[in-house]
Amino acid sequence: MKNESQIFGIRAVIEAINSGKTIDKLFIQKGLTGELSKELMDLLKKGNISFSYVPIEKLNRLTRKNHQGVVAHIAPIAFHNLENLTLKVIESGETPLFLILDQLSDVRNFGAIIRTAECTGVHGIIIQKKGGAPVSADTVKTSAGAIFKIPICKVDHIKDAMFYLQASGIQIVAATEKASCPIYDIDLTPPTAIVMGSEGKGISNSVLKITDHMAKLPMYGEIASLNVSVACGVFLYESIRQRL
Template identity: 65%
Template sequence: MKEKTNTIFGIYPVKEALASKVIFDKVFIQKGVDSDKIENLIKDLERENIAVSIVPFEKLNRLTKGNHQGIVAVTSPVAFHSLEDVVEKALANKKNPLFLILDQITDVRNFGAILRTGECTGVDAVIIQKSGGAPVSGDTVKTSAGAIFKIPICKVEHIKDAIFYMQGSGITTVAATEKTQTDIYSLDLTMPLAIIMGSEEKGVSKSVLNLVDQKASLPLLGEINSLNVSVACGAFLYEVTRQRRL
């Protein structure tokens, strides 16, 4: 496997990158590693609100062939934005801002495609969780056709926190799910809006579905009972666009 250019591995390189204010997307630590230096580095990373995942030795070996010393960091090509700042700015500058919340989208190609469609439909920001989702990497840049540089991305500890914040700011939250009889075309989507898209395998999580203001589905007229998440997201976003152009 070819070594990825967006990884930094080894205790001292990661420590130096952190001190140099390199933007991290995720940091992977070997499960069971016994090192005071790594323990201290974990504390430094957490102090900077950088997501740390404990993973098997084999995971690190897949990320790099080098002597990783039990730690591999994945850097990000973009800086992340504060959810509060982005929402406040959007509400101040637009009558009906539009946000996307991604609940554990794991495929980098889907993530990139969603960013591309989001930029084309005027989405004001994309909100993702710090852990569990697709990395913000060079592959994301390529699949998004550069849209990643044009649309703010916010990282939050928990998706539910973002939903509560949106609702408290007067933004209606709509989850895309097949677990409803209400289709997207029957909803009014002209108000300040946040659309929640779920993971490729499980969709929007049950705990999130219990919080949203509305649930909406897409009509499926064939024998296959689901759509690719990036395709479904495009359909939702363009229905928003259609309604707002009327």
């Protein structure tokens, strides 16, 4: 598998972390033992770097090389700290507009959303460390380079990020077909963070429960839903329309 962002082998991953590389995804074989693997685990704990235990079959699908039970993907960007970014935006005097992606899985949708977000002046995109689409070469390409121009924050838990934003005076608006009112009835002129869900399941119920508003797009055709990147574009441009 040809992937310029992929590295494999325990020592290679250790050296990448020590050199300051941002690890986007890290897969470790279940039951991995040995002094070198212990050194890696200590390093991950010290750096608060998330990873997933997987069976060896998954690692073999990722690469045919001698991976030693460890495969990682290096992110092409450095991620931002949510608290620092939020304070910076508030102190700038601009009205905050954030985008929260709840378990979005398709890298091309991710890239398209990043591109639209940059075009609409979004101050930052928030994703979860586990379960979401990686920041891959496909993401960069689909974003048309916008990924290098907009801050992206990786957080341990989406809900904790939402609580922090709400405590900072930023309302949370969920884009969901479960809503009773259309997006056009929601006031998006205050500081706002818009939540978009995954392609298959939408926004998780636990996330929906703590949002301030839920909004939907009117649908008149036989197909009951839009592509998430298209729906995101409509929501973002409605926020711009209201703020002009």
